[in-house]
Amino acid sequence: MGGNDKLVTLGGLADPLFFSAPIDTGEVQFEMLRRYLNSMLRIRLAERRLAEARRDGLVGGPVHLGVGQEAIAVGVSAALRNSDRxxxxxxxxxxxxxxxxxxxxxxxEVLGKETGLSRGMGGSMHLWDQPRGFYGSVPIVAGTVPLAVGAGIAAKLQNSGDVAVAYFGDGAVEEGVVHESLNLARVSRAPVLFVVENNLFASHMHISLRQPSDSTARFALANNIPHHVVDGNDVVAVAAAAQALVSGARRGEGPGFLEAVTFRWYGHVDWREDIDVGVHRSLEELNDWRRRDPVRRLEEGMVAAGCWSADQTVELTEQINSEISVAWEQALADPYPDPEAILDRVYAAAGG
Amino acid sequence: MEGRTTHTYGTAILSAFEYLLENYPRVFVIGQGLWSPWYVGSSMTDLDKKFGVERIIDTPVSESACTGAAVGAALAGMMPIVVHPRMDFMLYATDAVVNQAAKWSHMVGGQAHPGVTIRAIINRGGEQGAQHSQALHSWFAHVPGLRVVMPATVADARDLLVASVLCKDPVMYIDDRWLYDQTDDLPPIVESDLRLEGPKCLAEGTQLSIVAAGHATRLALDARDELARQGYSAEVIDVRVLNPFDPERIVQSVLKTGRLLVVDGGWRNSGFSAEILASVVERVSPNAMKIPARRITLPDAPAPTSRVLEKAYYPTSDTVARSALDMLSRS
Structure with missing residues (x-):
């Protein structure tokens, strides 16, 4: 018996020479496509601004940028509502x-200002916007994966029909708690969507140096969790897979697992491309992946569908850039938290 | 007395669970062994039968994920109690406790609080060895954002559990199997605000302050009885809440007696006993002390297995009484 016969691998999904054509927008309505493009461009341009600001010394702490990966969050979020977790x-x-x-x-928040999402207490790595469904993010790799399972168990106890989502990377699946979490979610039939943004790298190290297979979906298989493996740079494909898995979870069918294959254009942290520090990360490969650009492929898919033009992209880009400039200038001018915040925010102010 | 119920420390905990599950639909319990709670003495008997397996969740052998799940459920509006039948195994869950629960409020600007209760049981002795024995309250009391309580009495076993679960902050509630057979007659439950709870004087005295927490408080009370038989008057202060720690009541006592003996069931180096001593040193003039303060702790070694070595390892009420008598006879 060949031990590797059944090992799941990504095949062409991990090869940047495939999947670089305009995406097939299929039956998706124009309004939805326009929203995808707007959201993805907004994320990209905001992160570009942060990269420049970090390079120029205006941002004091580390920023982990996801330029090149925008389609995953945008596609997944299309399946979500504000009461999800x-x-x-x-x-x-x-x-x-x-x-x-x-x-x-x-x-x-990235600038540590009182007006930030986490009131200036978290920075880039601790974001919070619970009214919109974002319960929090932390840099301890896999740290929030079990928290999402608990939020899913809570949704089940509350009979709310809400789902929890855990975003993590291909590096995080090397943490033991992810496997405990997959197992716990499955046996408790918790409505949780596990989203692996597989960008093939954990910090500097390629997945081939860390795991026996480049596809993390093998762990969904091992836990009998329904899963999809998609081109993470195709927002339509991500959204369709997320929608299918989230619908199942809302119906009480338990967790789902979405592996979205992508590539980050910046290095692990900050604005550099990290060609020099990456193991198996070459400029050639990076350039190949840039041809699988999720934004450009969506734009070209929309143009091919006859509902969009390159001029409109220019116009949209200018509009978003000017909003971003206003937001940036405002954030720079905003106040820092008072020093009292150091002690005042350790415990809840009100009892009960 | 009317309206009072006789409880052991173990059934007092059980009555707190029942009270919380009956009165607060958002409370649920998660942990290993809950559908066959032989690990936890009398403290959780039949909860699954009374309240259903949806709310009393027995789990896979996954301390880390289950504790993290309780933290996440708390953020999602529930009031979870995660049970670790033995504190040693809970170390797998340290990330969820220390990095996530304890820091969450601060990291997100005080906009969300994981009101989870982590019940950690100290279960040692009986030749169980080094990994079935640890009392790690000092570690966890070191972490800002995590409230740490150690009930020493039957009343506190019940009432501090209720207060912990009602508190919006993450709380580690540490109970001790060596206390489970104590009995007391308890009045009906009155909810209290954990933020207002702190060290308490359990028995007044004039010549020596003995300060302790959890099972060590039991040793202190027994030692006090022995001292009384020999004509000495000792005061026993039960710390109860180790974090956030308010030493005021301890300082008052030491200012009165001029003698301080700290008893702690943990190790000595960087242990909670040192925090108690430091808090007194910072607030009480050396001139007010009749004799330098002392502490009784475990030796700085892992718990041994054989009963002979166990006997040498764990302090008893006699250890406490002898040290106290020595202090009193020298000053």
Whole structure:
């Protein structure tokens, strides 16, 4: 018996020479496509602004940028509602923005301002916007995965029909708690969508140096969890898969697992491309992946469908950029938290 | 007395669970062994039968995920109690407790609070060895954002559990199997605000302050009886709430007696006993002390297995009484 016969692998999904054509927009309505494009561009341009600001020394702490990965958060969020419970990780700007958080709140948080999403207490790695369904993000790899399972168990006890979402990466599946969480979610039939943004790298290290297979969906298989493996740079494909899994979870069928294959254009942290520090990360490969650009492919898919033009993209980009500039200037001018915040926010102020 | 019910420490905990589950639909319990709670003495008997397996969730062998799940459920509006029948195994869940629950409020600007209760049971002795024995309250009391309580009495076993679950913050509630057979007659439950709870004087005295928490408080009370038989008057202060720690009541006592003996069921180095001593040193002039303060702790070694070594390892009320008598006879 060949031990590897049944090992799930990504095949062409991990090869940037495939899947670079305009995406097939299928039956998706124009209004939805326009929203996808708007949201993805907004995320990309906001992160570009943060990259520049970090490079120029205006941002004091680390920023983990997800440029190149925008389609995943936008596609998943299309299946969600405000009462759902979304948890993220260190690279979560896209997760919170895709739920509709405002760019100013993100910028102010990254700058440590009182007006930020976490009132200036969290920074880039601790984002919070619970009214929009974003329960929080943390940089301890896999730290929020069990929290999402608990939020799903809560939704089941509350009979709310809501789902929890855990965003994590291909590196996080190397943490033991992810496997406990998959198992616990499955045996308790918790409505949880596990979303693996598989960008093939954990920090500097390629997945081939870390795991026996490049597809993390094998762990869904091992736990008998329904799963989809998709081109993570195809927002339509991501949205369709997320919708199918979320619908099942809302119906009481338990957890789902979505593996979305992508690539980050920046290095693990901050604005550099990290060609020099990556193991198996070459400029050539990065350039190949840039041809699988989720934004451009959506735009071209819309143009091919006859509902969009390149001029409109230029116009939309200008409009978003000017909103981003206003948000950035505002965030720069905003106040920092008072020093009292250090002690005042450790415990709940009100009892009960 | 009318309206009072006789409880052991174990059934007092059970009555707190029943009270919470009956009165608060948002309360649920998650942990290993809950559908066959032989791990936890009399403290959880038949909860699954009374309240259903949906709310009393027995789990896979996954301390880390289950504790994380309780934290996440708390953020989603529930009032979860996660049960660790033995504190040693809970170390797998340290990330959920220390990195997530304790820091959440602060990290998100005070906009969300994971009001989870983590019940950690100290269960040792009986030749169970080094990994079935630990009292790690000092570790957890070190972490801002995590409230840590250690009930020493039958009343507190019940009432501090109720207060912990009603508190909006994450609370580690540490009970001790060596206390389960104590009995007391308890009045009906009155809910209290954990933020207002703190060290309490359990028995007044004039010549020596003995400060302890959890099972060590029991040793202190027994030692006090022995001291009384020998004509000495000792005051026993039960710490009860280790974090946030308010030493005021302890300081008052030491200012009165001029003698301080700390008893702690944990190790010595960087242990909670040191925090008690430091808090007194910072507030009480050396001139007010009749004799330097002392502490009784475990030796700085893992728990041994054989009964002979166990006997040498764990302090008893006699250890406490002898140290106290020595202090009193020298000053």
């Amino acid at each position: 979304v948890f993220g990780g260190h690279r979560s700007h896209s997760h919170v923005l895709a739920l509709g958080s405002n760019v100013h709140g993100l910028f102010a």
